Amino acid sequence: MTMLDTRLREAMQEVDRHLPPPARMSVEAISRRISRHRTFARWSAVVSVAAVATSVVVLIGAIRPNGYAGDLGPTTTAITAATVTTAEAATTTTTPVRTTMAVDSYESTTPMTVPSPPVSMYRLAGKVGVGWLTDGNRTLFCWEADGTDGEVHCTDDRPEALAVNVGDTIYVIVASEERPPAVVTVTWADSTVEQQPVVWDDQVALGVASFTQRADVAAAEVDPPMPPPPSW
Amino acid sequence: MREVEISEKPGRARGPEGEDTGSPLVRAKSSFSAFYAAEHRQVVGLAYVLSGSSRMAEDLAQEAFLAAFREWDRVGLMDRPGAWVRRVVANRAVSWLRRSRSEMRALLRLGGSHAVDIVVDLPESATHVLEAVRRLPSRQAQAIALHYWDGLEAGEIAEVLGISPVSVHTHLQRARKTLAGRLGEEEGR
Numbered sequence: 172m173t174m175l176d177t178r179l180r181e182a183m184q185e186v187d188r189h190l191p192p193p194a195r196m197s198v199e200a201i202s203r204r205i206s207r208h209r210t211f212a213r214w215s216a217v218v219s220v221a222a223v224a225t226s227v228v229v230l231i232g233a234i235r236p237n238g239y240a241g242d243l244g245p246t247t248t249a250i251t252a253a254t255v256t257t258a259e260a261a262t263t264t265t266t267p268v269r270t271t272m273a274v275d276s277y278e279s280t281t282p283m284t285v286p287s288p289p290v291s292m293y294r295l296a297g298k299v300g301v302g303w304l305t306d307g308n309r310t311l312f313c314w315e316a317d318g319t320d321g322e323v324h325c326t327d328d329r330p331e332a333l334a335v336n337v338g339d340t341i342y343v344i345v346a347s348e349e350r351p352p353a354v355v356t357v358t359w360a361d362s363t364v365e366q367q368p369v370v371w372d373d374q375v376a377l378g379v380a381s382f383t384q385r386a387d388v389a390a391a392e393v394d395p396p397m398p399p400p401p402s403w
Numbered sequence: 404m405r406e407v408e409i410s411e412k413p414g415r416a417r418g419p420e421g422e423d424t425g426s427p428l429v430r431a432k433s434s435f436s437a438f439y440a441a442e443h444r445q446v447v448g449l450a451y452v453l454s455g456s457s458r459m460a461e462d463l464a465q466e467a468f469l470a471a472f473r474e475w476d477r478v479g480l481m482d483r484p485g486a487w488v489r490r491v492v493a494n495r496a497v498s499w500l501r502r503s504r505s506e507m508r509a510l511l512r513l514g515g516s517h518a519v520d521i522v523v524d525l526p527e528s529a530t531h532v533l534e535a536v537r538r539l540p541s542r543q544a545q546a547i548a549l550h551y552w553d554g555l556e557a558g559e560i561a562e563v564l565g566i567s568p569v570s571v572h573t574h575l576q577r578a579r580k581t582l583a584g585r586l587g588e589e590e591g592r
Contacts, residue, residue: 175583178532179551183452185529186552190448190457 351395355380358390369393435475439468442485445553446492452548453496455537456503463499467491486563489549493563497541535585536578543578546571 353369367380446467450460467488471478478484525533536547542564549560557571564571 173579173583175579175586178528178586179536179547179582182525182529182532182536183552185525186448186452186533189525190444190451 353380354394355382356392356394357382360386360389362389434479435472438471438479438484442488443468446485446488449489449548449552450492450496452533452552453493453537453544454500454503455533456499459499459503460496463492463495466495483562486559489553489563490565493545493549497544500537501541532582532586535582538585539578539581542566542570543574543581546574547578547582550575 350371354366355369356364356366358364363385365382365385367382369380443464447460447464450463451457454460454463470491471484471488478487481487536544538544539547545564546560549555549563555563557568557575560571561568
């Protein structure tokens with residue numbers, strides 16, 4: 172067996188190891204699932220065509236150092252996020268949820284606190300060309316891994332399913348057509364409070380405030396209050 | 404990784420005690436369910452190896468199984484219905500990947516992006532190997548995936564892909580040569 176054979180077999184073993192367990196689905200469940208996925212596929216196609224042909228899909232272009240406030244971080248490549256409270260909702264938030272799901276091939280499993288309801292916090296470290304697009308129903312998070320040639324990865328997972336590491340940069344993303352001057356106040360789990368201004372994107376009604384993750388997020392407020400970005 | 408041969412056929416389904424399980428439709432469903440249970444994971448894996456998207460792999464596999472179910476009267480009578488499903492998945496996976504990459508390039512030119520999830524949390528080394536496989540010409544990638552993932556030999560791969568065993572050997576040979584070069588360069592960096 173050659174070295175190449177070995178590497179290929181090892182790669183396949185890793186796939187085997189990481190694939191979800193076998194599904195136990197009835198024929199009826201298959202049909203339902205197919206129907207749902209076809210709807211999703213049609214929707215995706217509409218979004219793609221719209222993006223290319225009419226620029227209906229709104230995009231925030233590459234987030235790079237000097238783009239939004241904050242450093243994207245030198246090497247870490249996990250995309251992570253948390254969900255924090257709006258100013259209006261902060262007083263009613265009581266039940267933090269913890270999540271540890273990593274979304275790419277790098278280890279990133281530090282738990283984080285995810286209060287609700289949401290404004291969304293994101294850490295987008297080590298990515299270049301990070302962007303997201305929305306049609307009002309769904310948002311995709313996409314990134315071009317540093318050092319690759321056009322390899323783009325996206326997820327439409329709910330961002331709070333992603334993990335955050337202490338020391339990483341977090342982006343709080345808010346949406347407003349008016350783009351008013353705004354400040355995000357984050358309360359960390361160690362009770363310290365930090366404020367950062369919202370930097371609005373030139374092209375779309377989304378703004379971002381960046382923080383360096385100190386601890387789990389206990390709460391965050393946006394002043395003035397704004398709705399979360401569409402459809403996380 | 405595992406070679407699976409499915410010989411369940413409509414009309415042969417039996418309950419736990421070997422009894423007839425009912426009407427032709429019930430028997431067909433029972434037969435298909437057994438086929439699905441035995442093959443699903445391998446087929447999803449094949450789709451993942453070729454597409455790189457676990458979400459799409461699930462979709463592609465489900466589409467293929469649904470197609471098989473719709474034609475179960477015919478597909479279920481085949482000696483190897485698993486080969487039929489694999490052919491559907493392998494072809495759709497490479498088509499999807501090709502289309503997806505085109506869309507990505509187009510969207511990136513506009514500053515946009517496209518949905519390709521990363522859910523399967525593989526080690527970096529495995530990811531690099533699989534990416535190299537996906538960059539191969541379609542037939543070569545399919546042959547490699549069927550050989551190394553499904554453990555099929557040239558004759559079986561030929562049956563899945565509908566080409567001759569000689570062609571399979573050629574595809575495998577060229578693929579290995581390309582991969583050795585790409586992965587060797589990677590290691591040398």
